[in-house]
Amino acid sequence: MESTSPMRLSFEIRQMSPQQKLPSPDVGGMSRSARVMALLGLQYTRPFHRDALFLFFFALGPAVWLSMTVLFALQPSPRHALWSPVFLSVALWQPLCEELLFRGLIQGHLLESMPKQKTWLGLSISNLLTSCLFSLAHLANHSVSWSLLVFLPSLCFGFMRDRFGSVYPSILLHVFYNGGYFLLIGSATR
Template sequence: MSDLRATHAEPRVLWRDPLFLVAVAAGLLTWAVLYFIQQPAVQWNWPLVRPWQFLLPVLLYPIVEEIVFRGLIQELVRDTISRHSLGPLTIANLLTSLLFTGLHFIYHTPLWAALVFFPSLVFGFFKDRTDRLVAPIILHVFYNAGYLWLFSAPQ
């Protein structure tokens, strides 16, 4: 496992990892499907007009959340409670994702908060796969950017 972790941990190598590319493609596909289902009135240039309203949740929040949830909590659960897996997902990832999702109910609608569970599993999977936070942070930034750009434009 250490060879796999060393191989897939660096950003320049991540782009050659087929599973990482699937995770990126899943984000693009999800945005497209949600866009056509919801038909949001998108002001396409809003991140340029209000950069801090875009940059904080796109850059700062994912970094802090990944350090706390994948870097601290997931590792703590893995080291103290369980190193077991259910298929490709560790128990630590599942429990951390449940907590991560639960906290999103505080400031999201129930549907959006519940949907956070799936990307959280992806972030945790890549934390387990690489034993580093690079891939989860990159994916979290990418997922937040698409979501915010399409569905959180200021009115």
């Protein structure tokens, strides 16, 4: 079992030490397609499903769903809606596309283009910027309060991207968050 170093939280912006360097793909000698896959975070670097923070963020999902019921009435989806096109879009297609765009392309590019990453409360500047963009993008179809609510899960998804150098953990978390929300609230917000 691979050990992970404990996460240190600080309340000031500081330079990252070499031991805390964010995972970055080794591009030397890689083919173009391998470099693109690495930049997008489409690599499996180590098992994330046993990581304590991944499991914590997974367990946080129901709390996020319940906090969203404050804005929308609890309207559980009927059973037949489970594999409906709307459910598949909300729970699978949208999280996959959003994670590839935001955590893969945007956060991956920011990680590569900002070699001296700083952290704030254990979060990379790349993650903070990407999460701001993610929340702003939700303004196109949702209210301001909704866009603010998706900021915290976005930080969790981005943290997993930074921690593992891969988008697979963030995709899985995003699918879980969206799927559970849809099943609990229904399509009341669509």
